[in-house]
Amino acid sequence: MKLLTYTKQDTFVHHLSGVTKLFFFLLWCVVSGLTYDTRVLAVMIAVSMWVIWDSRAKWEQFAGIAKLMAFFMIINVVCIFFFSPYIGCEIYNSRTDLLHLFGNYTITAEQLFYSLNVMMKYFTIVPSAFAFMVSTDPSEFAASMNGVGIKYTAAYSVSIALRYIPNVQSDYRRIKNAQEARGIEMSGKAKPIERLKRTSSIIFPMLFSSMDRIDVVSNAMQLRGFGKKKKRTWYAGVPLSRADKTVIVLCIAFSAAALWLTFYDGNRFYNPFQ
Amino acid sequence: MKNNNVRNVVAIGIGTALYVVLSFIYIPLGAIPNTGLMPSLSIIAFFSAVFGPVVGAAIGLIGQLIYSLITGGVWWSWLFPMAIPAIAIGLFKGKYNVKEGGFGGRQIAVFNIAQVIGNAIAWAFLAPVLDILIYSEPANKVFLQGIGAFVGDIIVMGVLGTILLAAYSKVSGKSAGLKKED
Numbered sequence: 001m002k003l004l005t006y007t008k009q010d011t012f013v014h015h016l017s018g019v020t021k022l023f024f025f026l027l028w029c030v031v032s033g034l035t036y037d038t039r040v041l042a043v044m045i046a047v048s049m050w051v052i053w054d055s056r057a058k059w060e061q062f063a064g065i066a067k068l069m070a071f072f073m074i075i076n077v078v079c080i081f082f083f084s085p086y087i088g089c090e091i092y093n094s095r096t097d098l099l100h101l102f103g104n105y106t107i108t109a110e111q112l113f114y115s116l117n118v119m120m121k122y123f124t125i126v127p128s129a130f131a132f133m134v135s136t137d138p139s140e141f142a143a144s145m146n147g148v149g150i151k152y153t154a155a156y157s158v159s160i161a162l163r164y165i166p167n168v169q170s171d172y173r174r175i176k177n178a179q180e181a182r183g184i185e186m187s188g189k190a191k192p193i194e195r196l197k198r199t200s201s202i203i204f205p206m207l208f209s210s211m212d213r214i215d216v217v218s219n220a221m222q223l224r225g226f227g228k229k230k231k232r233t234w235y236a237g238v239p240l241s242r243a244d245k246t247v248i249v250l251c252i253a254f255s256a257a258a259l260w261l262t263f264y265d266g267n268r269f270y271n272p273f274q
Numbered sequence: 275m276k277n278n279n280v281r282n283v284v285a286i287g288i289g290t291a292l293y294v295v296l297s298f299i300y301i302p303l304g305a306i307p308n309t310g311l312m313p314s315l316s317i318i319a320f321f322s323a324v325f326g327p328v329v330g331a332a333i334g335l336i337g338q339l340i341y342s343l344i345t346g347g348v349w350w351s352w353l354f355p356m357a358i359p360a361i362a363i364g365l366f367k368g369k370y371n372v373k374e375g376g377f378g379g380r381q382i383a384v385f386n387i388a389q390v391i392g393n394a395i396a397w398a399f400l401a402p403v404l405d406i407l408i409y410s411e412p413a414n415k416v417f418l419q420g421i422g423a424f425v426g427d428i429i430v431m432g433v434l435g436t437i438l439l440a441a442y443s444k445v446s447g448k449s450a451g452l453k454k455e456d
Contacts, residue, residue, distance in 0.1 A: 002293065003297065032349060065344055068298070083415035123439065129343040135295070153283045158336060160287025161294070165340075168291045191312060195301050197431045200437050207320065208445075209437060210288050218284040226279045 005166045006137050013131055014242070015054040019148050019170030020244040027255045032124040033261040036117050037270040046126040050254045054133035055169075072120050077115045081105075088114035094273040117269075138162040143237035152232055160217070168206070171197060175205050243270050282325060286332045289321045293337030311426050319358050319389060320442070321433035324372050327364025331357035351404030355396035361428065362392025370439070377443035382436055389431040399423040 008014070032044060039047050080087065085104065086193075089110035096109040128199045142159035146152040179201050221227070296314035296323025318337075334356035342349065366388055370381045377385075402420035405411050 004326070021366075029343075029350075062344075065298075079415060080412065084412035087412055125343065133344065153279070157283050157290070157332065158285035160284060161290035161336060161340065164288055165294055166292035168288075168295045172295050192301050193433070196311050196313060196433055197437070199299055199301075200316075200434055203313060203316065204441060205436070206292060206296075207317070207442065210292050211442075213286050214281065214284050217288070220283045221284065223279050250342060265395075 005134070006162075007134060008137075009134070009135070011054050011056060011058055014135045015241070015243065015246060016135075017144045017238060017240055017244045018136045019144035020240065020247050021136060022141075022145070024251050025128060025132060027251050028128060029125060031258050032121050033254050034268065035258060036268045037258070037262040038113075038117055038120070038272075039270060040258040040261060041054040041106070041117065041124055043254075045080045045120060048124055048127040054128035055135045057130050057134045065130075066126070069126055070124060070257055074118055077118055080115065080118065081111065086109060087111070091269050092271050092273045096273070113272070124187055124271065133162075136162070137236060139234075139236035140238065142235035144240075146232075146234065147237060147239075153227065156226075164213075171206055171209060172202065175202050282329050283323060285329050286336070287327045289317060289325075289329065290337040290340070293317045294340050294364070297337070297341040300302075305309075311430050313430060313434055315359075315427055315430045316434035316438055317436035318356070318430040319363055319385075320438050322360040322364035323367060323370050323385060323435075324437055324442075326367045327361040330360030330364045334360045334371050348406075351408050352401050352406070355400045356422040358400065359389055359392035362388045362395075362429075371445045372439055373446050375443050375446065377439050382440070385436065385439065386432055389435065390428050392441065393424050393427045397427060398420075 027047075028044065031040070033251065035041065044077040081103075085106065086095070089108055091114060092110045094110060097106050098109055098112070099107045101107060138159040141162065144154070145155040153222065184198055186200055262270075275363075290306075293314050296317060297312065299313050303312070303376040314337075318334045320332050321333050335353065336355050338356045343352065354373050363385065366384055369384050370377055376446075399420070401423065402416040405416040406413055
């Protein structure tokens with residue numbers, strides 16, 4: 001199974017420069033972090049969904065991660081409920097009881113609405129993150145990061161990371177299968193500390209092959225004169241197109257509008273209860 | 275000097291890839307919800323001890339950023355503290371002698387003291403405070419999660435980090451082939 005690998009496609013999202021997508025992304029993260037305004041979140045989810053639809057990412061590519069995300073999301077919401085069942089009421093300054101559970105725990109409409117907002121935050125980012133991973137060529141990404149003023153050595157580190165994630169992933173699978181074939185139990189049957197020690201039987205071979213890989217790759221780069229000069233040129237570099245500039249301007253406009261809508265009443269929460 | 279620079283660039287890249295892939299292994303502890311053992315943290319501890327604070331911190335920040343982007347959005351409050359244990363461990367890089375094969379009792383003690391202090395600052399204090407400031411989450415929940423993360427992280431770095439460093443030190447030091455006789 002291929003996971004977060006770049007695949008060449010002919011879509012709008014693929015043609016955008018890596019930096020444009022990164023910019024979109026960072027703004028998206030900041031806005032989604034700051035706002036609790038349900039209307040803003042809804043628009044952001046719609047855009048994210050469109051992006052992943054356009055990037056033609058396949059469901060199998062990210063089904064596993066999506067399930068993990070759903071798991072964390074549900075735990076977080078349940079946790080918030082059990083630690084402070086009435087935080088929604090405090091935030092929205094009203095209380096509508098729906099269902100009494102036990103003791104001091106009553107489900108209120110405000111708490112449900114707050115939880116909905118917390119969950120929506122997840123959906124604003126994750127789909128576009130997948131789209132970014134499958135639609136961005138690591139080399140082009142490094143070039144365009146350097147193009148906007150990031151040091152090229154730093155850009156190269158990120159590009160190497162994105163490039164080697166699939167390799168490390170297949171290493172991981174191979175080594176895990178080999179260890180399980182030798183009878184090392186990796187599943188939930190063992191105790192936590194025992195399992196932790198056993199994961200070292202996977203991590204250690206991976207770490208070794210990675211240390212070798214670091215030697216090989218850094219030698220190869222040094223032989224080609226990497227790091228000698230302050231600047232370098234890029235094979236995969238492409239100047240920002242008109243579409244890129246349009247997207248950047250739209251992103252800024254949207255973020256400004258979203259933040260204004262969120263904060264103009266002095267409160268980051270959208271309150272339908274008043 | 276130049277030589278090290280290129281190696282560090284590559285080490286950050288490949289270390290980050292390792293961190294991201296291993297982040298998907300997660301061992302729940304059960305006692306505190308939403309916290310557990312994350313073996314991937316041992317990668318940060320390892321790279322900090324071998325390559326120094328900059329490499330370790332960069333792996334923590336970039337790796338956690340990529341991982342959290344693909345699993346559910348960035349919690350900025352839990353991202354930035356990632357760098358602190360790495361810096362704490364990396365500051366004493368010169369003392370560990372990992373590559374020379376000298377990672378033994380004293381070095382293990384220094385490594386573990388550094389990681390416990392770094393993790394304490396990062397998770398028991400900084401992350402919950404940022405959580406309250408940025409996300410207005412309930413205080414008792416985030417401090418409990420912070421303590422949970424602190425305990426989980428010192429276990430991972432202490433057990434797994436020490437095992438990895440000691441084993442790697444043993445193997446990589448062998449090429450020198452010389453042992454001091456008593």
